[in-house]
Amino acid sequence: MHKRAKPVPQSIDLAHASAIQEMMSTKHQKYRRTRLVQAGIGTDPAYSAVIPPLYLSSTFQIDGIDERGPYEYSRTRNPTRDLLADALTELEGGLGACVTSSGMSALTLLLHLLNPEDLILAPYDCYGRSFWLLRALAEKKHFRLKFVDQYSDEGLEEAFAEPPRMVLIETPSNPVLRIADIRKIADNAHESGALVVADNTFLSPMLQQPLALGADIVYHSTTKFLNGHSDIVGGAVIVKDQKLLDELNLWNNSLGTIGAPFDSYMTLRGLRTLELRIHRSQENAGKLANFLNTHKAVEKVYYPGLPSHPGYEIAKRQQEGFGAMLSFELKGGLEAVRCFTENLNVFALAQSLGGTESLINHPASMTHVSMGAQARAEAGVTDGLLRLSVGIEHIDDLTADLENALGRVA
Numbered sequence: 001m002h003k004r005a006k007p008v009p010q011s012i013d014l015a016h017a018s019a020i021q022e023m024m025s026t027k028h029q030k031y032r033r034t035r036l037v038q039a040g041i042g043t044d045p046a047y048s049a050v051i052p053p054l055y056l057s058s059t060f061q062i063d064g065i066d067e068r069g070p071y072e073y074s075r076t077r078n079p080t081r082d083l084l085a086d087a088l089t090e091l092e093g094g095l096g097a098c099v100t101s102s103g104m105s106a107l108t109l110l111l112h113l114l115n116p117e118d119l120i121l122a123p124y125d126c127y128g129r130s131f132w133l134l135r136a137l138a139e140k141k142h143f144r145l146k147f148v149d150q151y152s153d154e155g156l157e158e159a160f161a162e163p164p165r166m167v168l169i170e171t172p173s174n175p176v177l178r179i180a181d182i183r184k185i186a187d188n189a190h191e192s193g194a195l196v197v198a199d200n201t202f203l204s205p206m207l208q209q210p211l212a213l214g215a216d217i218v219y220h221s222t223t224k225f226l227n228g229h230s231d232i233v234g235g236a237v238i239v240k241d242q243k244l245l246d247e248l249n250l251w252n253n254s255l256g257t258i259g260a261p262f263d264s265y266m267t268l269r270g271l272r273t274l275e276l277r278i279h280r281s282q283e284n285a286g287k288l289a290n291f292l293n294t295h296k297a298v299e300k301v302y303y304p305g306l307p308s309h310p311g312y313e314i315a316k317r318q319q320e321g322f323g324a325m326l327s328f329e330l331k332g333g334l335e336a337v338r339c340f341t342e343n344l345n346v347f348a349l350a351q352s353l354g355g356t357e358s359l360i361n362h363p364a365s366m367t368h369v370s371m372g373a374q375a376r377a378e379a380g381v382t383d384g385l386l387r388l389s390v391g392i393e394h395i396d397d398l399t400a401d402l403e404n405a406l407g408r409v410a
């Protein structure tokens with residue numbers, strides 16, 4: 001068999017690892033970390049419970065027609081949901097947040113800011129279900145839509161040929177982790193007064209704060225890193241402008257896209273350990289990226305922390321870490337994917353990401369199936385591509401699991 005010369009592998013920049021350490025110890029970061037652990041603590045007016053209680057009530061008694069408290073009906077406002085909204089607002093450096101029932105309902109909510117004549121720009125390689133929703137609503141004439149390349153200067157120039165009303169950014173993108181320059185896109189978008197919206201699901205506000213980089217709106221699938229335990233589905237939209245917040249709150253109440261109190265309670269609980277979880281997961285991911293990058297059964301590794309990654313320099317500048325998500329392509333295509341995934345014992349083959357447990361996903365047949373084959377090919381989602389959500393397990397067990405399964409393929 002023909003043997004190709006293997007290029008010298010470039011591994012994770014260790015100097016940057018210490019830069020991350022430095023960033024994480026700034027005064028602002030310290031404050032944020034403590035506030036996160038303490039979110040909502042000491043606020044119970046009834047019994048001074050340390051951990052705030054869960055208010056499941058759908059309705060609240062009013063003292064009198066002329067004496068109204070903050071809460072009347074839980075679709076409109078709920079105390080548990082409000083605590084989560086406050087914590088997310090603080091984490092993202094915003095002014096307020098709407099908590100929603102899923103990441104998709106967060107996107108649904110913010111798309112209601114658009115009129116039929118408005119143009120929205122979205123990345124051609126965004127999350128499969130977001131891609132589907134955008135395309136389907138554009139076909140129904142809810143807005144005008146262009147899928148664009150946000151990763152090159154030529155792509156951006158073409159994208160902004162016609163001034164948009166809204167620009168969606170998803171960075172790092174799902175699943176091949178392309179890096180979009182948030183500040184550059186925001187500068188372009190703001191020239192025509194467009195709103196910049198960033199899906200910050202992949203990194204969480206611990207590692208990237210799009211509002212500080214110029215975005216107007218951040219949204220999340222809180223199902224992922226923010227809740228972090230794969231036991232709820234939820235979402236959130238965070239903004240830094242009061243008028244926008246009022247408009248979104250009105251739509252959230254009217255559409256009924258609101259998050260459930262129980263899910264808010266769980267997410268608030270998960271948030272307290274976000275900093276610990278994401279740093280352990282990220283550390284593991286960096287080590288696995290280096291391991292996979294030198295393995296002979298692996299064609300290519302996508303991880304922004306590898307200096308060979310095209311978005312490495314931007315990631316280093318705009319992120320506070322490289323994250324816990326990585327993708328890689330197996331040499332043997334679909335057959336190799338079958339054999340590899342069947343031989344894993346620690347990584348579970350499952351959708352979703354951002355939990356304490358490590359997961360592996362086959363985008364072409366799972367998360368990105370709704371995109372269709374053509375859009376998948378354009379986005380670089382091949383049949384041999386696998387995406388890892390790296391958890392907080394011991395690194396030796398994760399490496400051994402991959403090594404064993406790769407050995408069966410090669």
Ligand SMILES: *Cc1c(COP(=O)(O)O)cnc(C)c1O
Nearest residue numbers: 102103104127174201221223234
């Ligand atoms: C999961 C995900 C979504 C959708 O969120 P749900 O909570 O599943 O509705 C949106 N964007 C990204 C990047 C995701 O990973």
